[in-house]
Structure formats: structure tokens, C-alpha cells
Amino acid sequence: MDLNFRLEARCAETHARLxxxxxxxxxxxxxxxxxxxxxxxxxGLDYVDLxxxxxxxxxxxxxxxxxxPGIEALEALGGLxxxxxxxxxxxxxxxxxxxxxxxxxxxxxxxxxxxxxxVNGAELFLTPERAVQIQASIGSxxxxxxxxxxxxTAPRQDHEEAMARTTRWALRCLEARTSPRQALFxxxxxxxxxxxxxxxxxxxxAHPFDGFAxxxxxxxxxxxxxxxxxxxxxxxxxxxxxxxLMGVGTPTxxxxxxxxxxxxxxxxMPTRNARKGGLFVDGGRARINLRNARFRLDDAPLDxxxxxxxxxxxxxxxxxxxxxxxxxxxxxxxxxxxLSIYLRLMEDIRAAIRAGRFGAFLAAWRAAVAG
Amino acid sequence: MDLNFRLEARCAETHARLxxxxxxxxxxxxxxxxxxxxxxxxxGLDYVDLxxxxxxxxxxxxxxxxxxPGIEALEALGGLxxxxxxxxxxxxxxxxxxxxxxxxxxxxxxxxxxxxxxVNGAELFLTPERAVQIQASIGSxxxxxxxxxxxxTAPRQDHEEAMARTTRWALRCLEARTSPRQALFxxxxxxxxxxxxxxxxxxxxAHPFDGFAxxxxxxxxxxxxxxxxxxxxxxxxxxxxxxxLMGVGTPTxxxxxxxxxxxxxxxxMPTRNARKGGLFVDGGRARINLRNARFRLDDAPLDxxxxxxxxxxxxxxxxxxxxxxxxxxxxxxxxxxxLSIYLRLMEDIRAAIRAGRFGAFLAAWRAAVAG
Numbered sequence: 001m002d003l004n005f006r007l008e009a010r011c012a013e014t015h016a017r018l019x020x021x022x023x024x025x026x027x028x029x030x031x032x033x034x035x036x037x038x039x040x041x042x043x044g045l046d047y048v049d050l051x052x053x054x055x056x057x058x059x060x061x062x063x064x065x066x067x068x069p070g071i072e073a074l075e076a077l078g079g080l081x082x083x084x085x086x087x088x089x090x091x092x093x094x095x096x097x098x099x100x101x102x103x104x105x106x107x108x109x110x111x112x113x114x115x116x117x118x119v120n121g122a123e124l125f126l127t128p129e130r131a132v133q134i135q136a137s138i139g140s141x142x143x144x145x146x147x148x149x150x151x152x153t154a155p156r157q158d159h160e161e162a163m164a165r166t167t168r169w170a171l172r173c174l175e176a177r178t179s180p181r182q183a184l185f186x187x188x189x190x191x192x193x194x195x196x197x198x199x200x201x202x203x204x205x206a207h208p209f210d211g212f213a214x215x216x217x218x219x220x221x222x223x224x225x226x227x228x229x230x231x232x233x234x235x236x237x238x239x240x241x242x243x244x245l246m247g248v249g250t251p252t253x254x255x256x257x258x259x260x261x262x263x264x265x266x267x268x269m270p271t272r273n274a275r276k277g278g279l280f281v282d283g284g285r286a287r288i289n290l291r292n293a294r295f296r297l298d299d300a301p302l303d304x305x306x307x308x309x310x311x312x313x314x315x316x317x318x319x320x321x322x323x324x325x326x327x328x329x330x331x332x333x334x335x336x337x338x339l340s341i342y343l344r345l346m347e348d349i350r351a352a353i354r355a356g357r358f359g360a361f362l363a364a365w366r367a368a369v370a371g
Numbered sequence: 372m373d374l375n376f377r378l379e380a381r382c383a384e385t386h387a388r389l390x391x392x393x394x395x396x397x398x399x400x401x402x403x404x405x406x407x408x409x410x411x412x413x414x415g416l417d418y419v420d421l422x423x424x425x426x427x428x429x430x431x432x433x434x435x436x437x438x439x440p441g442i443e444a445l446e447a448l449g450g451l452x453x454x455x456x457x458x459x460x461x462x463x464x465x466x467x468x469x470x471x472x473x474x475x476x477x478x479x480x481x482x483x484x485x486x487x488x489x490v491n492g493a494e495l496f497l498t499p500e501r502a503v504q505i506q507a508s509i510g511s512x513x514x515x516x517x518x519x520x521x522x523x524t525a526p527r528q529d530h531e532e533a534m535a536r537t538t539r540w541a542l543r544c545l546e547a548r549t550s551p552r553q554a555l556f557x558x559x560x561x562x563x564x565x566x567x568x569x570x571x572x573x574x575x576x577a578h579p580f581d582g583f584a585x586x587x588x589x590x591x592x593x594x595x596x597x598x599x600x601x602x603x604x605x606x607x608x609x610x611x612x613x614x615x616l617m618g619v620g621t622p623t624x625x626x627x628x629x630x631x632x633x634x635x636x637x638x639x640m641p642t643r644n645a646r647k648g649g650l651f652v653d654g655g656r657a658r659i660n661l662r663n664a665r666f667r668l669d670d671a672p673l674d675x676x677x678x679x680x681x682x683x684x685x686x687x688x689x690x691x692x693x694x695x696x697x698x699x700x701x702x703x704x705x706x707x708x709x710l711s712i713y714l715r716l717m718e719d720i721r722a723a724i725r726a727g728r729f730g731a732f733l734a735a736w737r738a739a740v741a742g
Contacts, residue, residue: 040689077668329412
């Protein structure tokens with residue numbers, strides 16, 4: 001499904017762009033960050049929390065959902081939107097990344113990936129066609145093509161093979177899709193080799209995908225390598241389609257990604273860090289470890305400038321106590337805070353692009369995080 | 372502090388009574404159930420959830436709070452109300468029960484209880500005076516006297532000693548209290564020996580406590596023994612003070628306790644069971660195990676007649692999936708449901724007493740749970 005992506009403003013000094021697209025669930029303003037709901041919920045939060053946070057679109061993991069609750073349950077229960085109550089947009093990944101990073105014994109052939117899942121060892125066979133079919137059962141608004149990636153340190157030939165297979169699988173996904181309400185994004189591979197990235201994005205851009213993702217980054221390469229690769233990849237993706245940087249990253253990565261023309265991001269970092277006591281403060285420019293004893297008697301909120309639910313109600317001292325005591329409540333409260341920081345950052349970025357001051361925003365950000 | 376307890380209605384056929392009392396935080400209608408917030412939160416829930424559930428008063432555990440976050444933090448952070456945001460009434464236990472059930476090496480003398488806490492083994496010395504002082508630091512509206520109890524199967528002499536010490540400690544608590552905003556309840560011991568119960572309640576009733584609790588039940592005796600003991604204890608406690616049955620119990624225990632003249636209850640059962648998938652349905656008359664495979668594809672709410680947040684939004688199939696996958700969100704959602712069942716049951720009981728039909732309510736309840 002065409003997302004009717006429209007660009008509304010561009011930064012004169014960077015590749016940053018302001019836009020919006022529309023799924024059957026509603027409009028999404030870009031650049032956007034998507035909270036990750038790995039196994040059917042954004043850990044600790046329900047849809048009421050996510051709506052209150054202003055999340056526009058969330059991500060579901062096909063690999064995890066195909067294992068639990070499984071396709072039969074997803075279909076019987078009306079899809080993940082109905083199950084979790086989420087009324088806004090949802091993107092699902094294809095499961096390819098988790099097969100490589102999580103599963104047990106696996107065998108990848110031209111037909112697809114046969115693997116043992118990491119939960120109970122049961123064997124699954126994921127083909128491009130099956131990945132599309134499962135994502136239709138989940139009922140996401142944007143599906144991702146099954147892709148194949150090589151580690152960023154792998155030799156050039158591995159990346160060329162991964163690209164070629166990713167293209168063939170992407171075309172099979174395009175062929176296989178049946179849901180008229182679901183958009184389909186292709187994924188550009190090529191590691192940190194700029195020429196390979198260029199070649200692969202040209203290959204994929206020739207086909208009618210509804211958006212394009214940059215895959216295979218933030219998987220071991222250095223941050224300068226990642227930014228340099230992004231610099232030559234994202235801006236060359238089709239102008240008129242959303243550009244999605246998969247699985248990235250820190251608040252600084254979001255700012256730097258937007259500067260390189262990225263429209264969409266997802267990452268488990270805000271929620272995963274929150275559960276361990278790593279809290280973003282100062283709009284994402286700094287981080288504190290709430291387990292630190294200096295917060296034990298601290299009556300101030302996590303971030304005095306944060307308007308989130310948690311900061312409006314609870315002190316660092318109370319939250320630290322709950323964290324140290326492993327009280328369940330704390331995981332929700334801290335996740336709300338970190339997601340609020342991320343979502344507010346994206347709002348600030350959109351406002352800066354709209355006002356023609358994203359260049360200044362970027363310069364100030366870089367100065368703040370360097371200081 | 373006198374709670375200004377007023378009786379508003381009595382059941383003609385049982386000892387059930389409808390009343391209300393007032394703490395500095397507001398009014399509490401009885402019979403009432405108090406959700407338990409062991410370590411500074413009702414596990415998984417915040418005060419917004421608890422207010423939405425209609426909880427009037429919650430319970431905090433002095434033993435747990437004295438260990439973590441500790442008195443220094445409780446005082447620096449302004450007490451547990453301010454920390455957790457809770458604006459309504461709170462009762463704290465004295466820690467005596469946890470010393471016997473949780474702590475490591477302990478030595479109980481006339482002076483108090485010296486013990487190693489179960490978290491880090493540090494030694495604490497809890498005296499009646501110290502128990503009152505800690506509860507003042509927590510800032511609860513109702514404090515409990517430090518008591519001493521014998522197992523219900525212990526010989527009569529152990530119970531007599533426990534009663535005598537409990538009385539002496541209760542009088543020391545009365546002497547030690549300094550907070551003019553905190554009520555103080557004494558605890559009746561005596562195991563399942565009706566004569567001992569009678570003797571101990573008379574001993575305590577001679578002193579100006581603000582309420583009286585029945586302790587040492589639901590600790591190993593049979594249910595008929597517990598009800599029989601309650602039958603001869605609760606109705607003989609002072610008419611004009613709240614009567615509190617500590618640590619009890621199932622929905623049926625609440626109904627049967629009210630029938631024997633109990634005004635206040637607390638128990639971890641609704642929240643603890645919820646976290647394991649034990650959900651009350653049919654107003655508390657039945658229970659389901661949500662882990663059961665028969666709920667895997669079930670699109671119905673936990674209880675079709677329940678108006679709680681969870682039942683209005685989520686299906687058994689989705690909740691079962693979250694439970695099996697150990698997704699954090701589920702503990703909050705299931706706890707909300709079980710607490711809603713308990714709090715709604717108490718509302719129904721109050722309405723029945725007010726309308727003069729509690730006898731019929733009790734008969735119908737007994738028929739339903741026997742069937």
C-alpha cells in the first residue's frame with residue numbers, strides 16, 4: 001500500500017527532512033521514532049501508556065511473535081492491534097535479523113532460512129513468502145522484506161552475496177504480498193562499503209517498494225563508520241519514500257541520522273536501558289545510572305525539565321528504591337521516562353526542521369554532547 | 372489518633388456491620404480490603420492505578436521498608452505517601468510477623484526482637500518503641516503494635532506467653548507513640564483456643580487503642596478452626612472500634628470474616644496469585660488458571676461481568692500470551708483485575724449490609740462456592 005509520503009520541509013544545511021505518511025491506522029509525522037514491542041507489548045507498557053506518550057507507530061518483531069503466541073493465536077485473536085489495543089500504526093520486521101542473532105542451529109539457502117527458535121528449539125522455516133504471510137497475520141501496517149545480512153567485518157564477497165540474495169528475496173516478497181492495507185519496505189545492505197551500498201540501493205530503488213530501510217548498521221562497526229555509510233546511503237534513497245534506519249540507536253544517533261536524511265528509527269535502547277537503571281536526561285544529551293548511591297535520598301525528579309508521567313510524580317530516591325528492590329512498578333515508570341525523552345526529541349527535531357533551524361539544532365546538540 | 376469510627380448499619384442475622392472511620396487522609400468505609408504494598412509499591416501498580424481501582428487504604432510492611440529503603444531514606448524523601456504519590460489512607464504492620472516468617476537468626480527477649488534481615492543479613496533490633504518510631508517515619512495513618520505470636524499448633528503455654536508479651540509490648544507502644552496523626556491498633560493473640568482469645572481480647576480492650584486486630588490466624592490452622600476462632604473473637608472486640616483480621620484471605624474468607632464482625636482485611640493473595648496466573652472470576656466465587664492451554668485462542672475477557680481496566684481492554688488469549696512470555700505488562704494488568712474483584716466484592720458487601728440483605732448475600736455466596 002502506498003503510504004502517500006509527502007515532504008513538508010527540508011533543512012538547507014543537512015539532509016534532514018520533515019514529512020508525513022498515512023497508513024490505514026492514521027498519519028505518521030516524520031522523522032519518527034518507533035518504540036519496540038518485541039513479544040507483543042512494549043515491555044511494561046500498554047497502549048494507553050503509549051498513546052499518552054504520543055507514540056505514533058510501534059514496532060513488532062515477527063520472529064518473536066511467530067514463536068509466541070504463534071500464527072494460529074495471532075489470527076484467532078484478530079491480529080496484534082486488536083490483541084494489544086493499539087489503534088495507531090505498526091511496523092513489523094521480517095525476522096531475518098533475529099534468526100541470525102538469536103536462533104540456534106540454522107541453515108540458510110536460496111529458498112529461505114531454516115532454524116531452531118531460541119525459546120523451545122522448535123524448527124521453523126522462514127521464506128520470503130512466509131515472512132510476508134506472517135506479517136499479514138500480525139496485521140502490521142508496514143511489513144519488511146526478509147533480508148540477509150553479513151557482519152560488517154565480513155569480506156566484500158559475503159556482502160555482495162547478501163545483497164544479491166536480499167534483492168531476490170525482496171522481489172519474492174513483492175510478488176507474495178496479498179494484503180492491500182500493508183506497505184512493504186525493502187532493506188539495503190552492503191556493510192560499510194560505500195560502493196556496495198550505492199549499488200544495492202540502486203538495485204532496490206528500481207522496484208515499487210513503499211519505503212526503503214538501511215539494514216546492517218549498528219552491528220559492530222564504529223560510530224564514524226556508521227555515520228559515513230549512512231551519509232552516502234540515506235540521501236540517495238528515493239526522495240519520495242520514507243527512509244528507515246533499522247535498530248538505531250542513541251539519541252545522538254537519531255539526531256545524526258536525521259541530518260543524513262533518515263525519516264524512521266526504532267531501537268530497544270530506551271526501554272532496555274530503563275529497565276537496568278540507565279536513564280536519559282537533559283533531553284537525551286546525557287545519561288544517569290539510577291542505581292548510583294548518590295540518588296538514594298534525592299527528592300528531585302529524574303530530569304527536572306521532563307514533563308513525562310514519571311517525572312511529574314516520582315522522585316529519583318523513590319524510583320531508585322524500587323529499582324534496587326526490583327519492584328515491578330519501576331520498569332514501567334522508567335520506560336515511560338526514556339521513551340518520553342526519545343519521542344520528545346523527535347518532536348523537537350520536527351519543530352526545528354519546520355522552523356528552518358535544524359542546522360542550528362544539530363550544531364548545538366553536537367556542542368552539548370561533546371562538552 | 373481516634374479514628375472516629377461510626378457504625379451505620381448492622382446485619383440482623385450475622386455480626387456483619389457497616390461503618391466508616393476517618394484518618395487525616397480521609398474517610399474509609401468498612402468493611403474494607405487493603406491492597407498490600409510490601410516494599411513501597413503494590414507490586415506492578417502505582418497510586419494512579421490504585422485510585423482508579425477505588426482502593427481506600429493500602430498496607431505497607433514495616434519490616435521490608437525498614438530494610439529497604441531504610442528509615443533515613445523514608446525520612447529524607449518525606450515518608451511513603453509522598454514517595455509513592457498515595458494520597459489516601461495507609462496502615463503499616465509492625466514487622467513482627469515478618470521477623471518470624473522471613474528473617475534469619477533471631478533472638479526474641481522481653482526487650483524486643485534482634486534478627487538478621489533476609490536481604491543482606493544485616494542485624495536489626497526491633498523493640499515496641501522502635502516499631503512505633505519506624506511507622507511514624509513511614510508516615511502511615513494506622514500503626515500496629517509489635518506483637519509476638521506462637522504457631523497455631525504450639526502448646527497452650529506458648530500461646531499464653533505470646534499473649535502476655537504481646538500485651539506488655541502493646542502497652543509500651545501506647546506509651547511510646549508521639550505522632551498525633553497516627554492511630555494505633557493492638558493485636559489479639561491466643562491461637563485457636565477460644566478461652567485464650569477471650570482472655571487476651573479483654574486484657575487489650577481495657578486500654579485506649581484506636582482499633583483491634585485479630586492476629587495469628589491463617590497460619591496453619593484449618594479453615595473451620597479459623598472461622599470458629601474468629602466467631603468467638605471478632606464479635607467480642609470493642610463495638611466502637613474497627614476490627615481488623617490480619618493477612619486474610621480468599622474472597623470467601625472476606626465474606627465469612629464480615630459475617631463474624633470483621634471491618635478490615637489485608638492479603639497478598641489477589642496480587643500474588645495474579646502474578647502466577649491465578650485469576651478470580653464470577654465476583655471472586657471461582658478462579659481460573661490463565662496458563663491453561665484452553666485460553667490460548669480465547670478472545671473473551673478474563674471475566675465477562677468484570678468492569679475493570681483489564682477486562683474492558685484485553686482478552687484472555689492476549690493476557691495468557693503475555694504471561695507465558697513473561698512480559699512485564701501482564702503483572703500489572705492481572706493484578707488490576709484481581710484487586711478489582713476484591714474491592715468490588717467489598718463494595719457489594721457494604722451495599723448488602725446497608726440494604727439489610729447481607730444474610731441473603733451470605734447464603735447465596737455459600738451456595739455458589741459449594742456448588
